[in-house]
Amino acid sequence: xxxxxxxxxxxxxxxxxxxxxxxxxxxxxxxxxxxxxxxxxxxxxxxxxxxxxxxxxxxxxxxxxxxxxxxxxxxxxxxxxxxxxxxxxxxxxxxxxxxxxxxxxxxxxxxxxxxxxxxxxxxxxxxxxxxxxxxxxxxxxxxxxxxxxxxxxxxxxxxxxxxxxxxxxx
Amino acid sequence: xxxxxxxxxxxxxxxxxxxxxxxxxxxxxxxxxxxxxxxxxxxxxxxxxxxxxxxxxxxxxxxxxxxxxxxxxxxxxxxxxxxxxxxxxxxxxxxxxxxxxxxxxxxxxxxxxxxxxxxxxxxxxxxxxxxxxxxxxxxxxxxxxxxxxxxxxxxxxxxxxxxxxxxx
Numbered sequence: 001x002x003x004x005x006x007x008x009x010x011x012x013x014x015x016x017x018x019x020x021x022x023x024x025x026x027x028x029x030x031x032x033x034x035x036x037x038x039x040x041x042x043x044x045x046x047x048x049x050x051x052x053x054x055x056x057x058x059x060x061x062x063x064x065x066x067x068x069x070x071x072x073x074x075x076x077x078x079x080x081x082x083x084x085x086x087x088x089x090x091x092x093x094x095x096x097x098x099x100x101x102x103x104x105x106x107x108x109x110x111x112x113x114x115x116x117x118x119x120x121x122x123x124x125x126x127x128x129x130x131x132x133x134x135x136x137x138x139x140x141x142x143x144x145x146x147x148x149x150x151x152x153x154x155x156x157x158x159x160x161x162x163x164x165x166x167x168x169x170x
Numbered sequence: 171x172x173x174x175x176x177x178x179x180x181x182x183x184x185x186x187x188x189x190x191x192x193x194x195x196x197x198x199x200x201x202x203x204x205x206x207x208x209x210x211x212x213x214x215x216x217x218x219x220x221x222x223x224x225x226x227x228x229x230x231x232x233x234x235x236x237x238x239x240x241x242x243x244x245x246x247x248x249x250x251x252x253x254x255x256x257x258x259x260x261x262x263x264x265x266x267x268x269x270x271x272x273x274x275x276x277x278x279x280x281x282x283x284x285x286x287x288x289x290x291x292x293x294x295x296x297x298x299x300x301x302x303x304x305x306x307x308x309x310x311x312x313x314x315x316x317x318x319x320x321x322x323x324x325x326x327x328x329x330x331x332x333x334x335x336x337x338x
Contacts, residue, residue: 007322008318010322011317011318011321011322012318035329038329038332038333039322039325039326039329042325042326042328042329042332043321043322043325045267045270045325045328046270046274046321046324046325046328047293047321048267049267049270049271049274050274050289050293050294050324051293051294051296052267052271053186053271053274053275053294055178055182056178056181056182056185056191056194057178058177058178058181059195062177062181062195062198062199063173063177065199066173066177066198066199066202067171067173069199069202069203069206070206073203073206073207
């Protein structure tokens, strides 16, 4: 068996987890191969060295930072809750209240039967008023036309009746 | 309490993975932050320790991909005093083991991130293969193969130094 194949089995051999046949093959190879024997030795020292690695203690500062996480995160979560902007700016409250009542009133007009009737009567009154205005406007126009047509006659009459005219004839 | 029970385990996992105490402390804090936000998703029928380690593993791998710590140097092996007792029979053996550990500590960075994490969990933190497979979310055979590959790579580095006549 080649060194490469033995190398693959060495960790299992070191842990005593090889089958009888594989174990016999590895031991036969190790007896003749000083390089693989050294590798096995180094493998065991690697395992022992890793198992005795230094272990850090948690510093008081880190422990304090870790213990502060729940309270600081709860504070952050509370500050992230969205507050309506009129609560943040009380000066806007009257404006918003007015807008609210206007909205309610408009909704009542648009979406209730009584509101609908009121709108219809307002509409009728508006059109009646508009008709009256149109008629008045037409009368005013005809009056203006008749005044214009009489304008020349009035001027002539006035000229004939003027004292200056009498002086000229004298 | 969660912090008392698990902070040292997570800190050491992050330290052994990143090789830097400052980085490990930052990562530990971020991991606990994630734990805090993910606790509601934890299935109480599952093993909490495995769930926590899986979350830590995912965070460390993600952060590693973003920042590539291996380009930075690891802290010196002696910078942080070991809390585990040395069991050397004599000062010469103790020195030899210490030198070997320095090499292993440095060379951990040469291992790919997934193999490094598997080695940390199995060889340094002393977990069983099944537990490591559970944390990494990989089949048992894949985990065994990765761990053995990683250990062999480190052992070969020790052998090379030995053959070159280094002070090991």
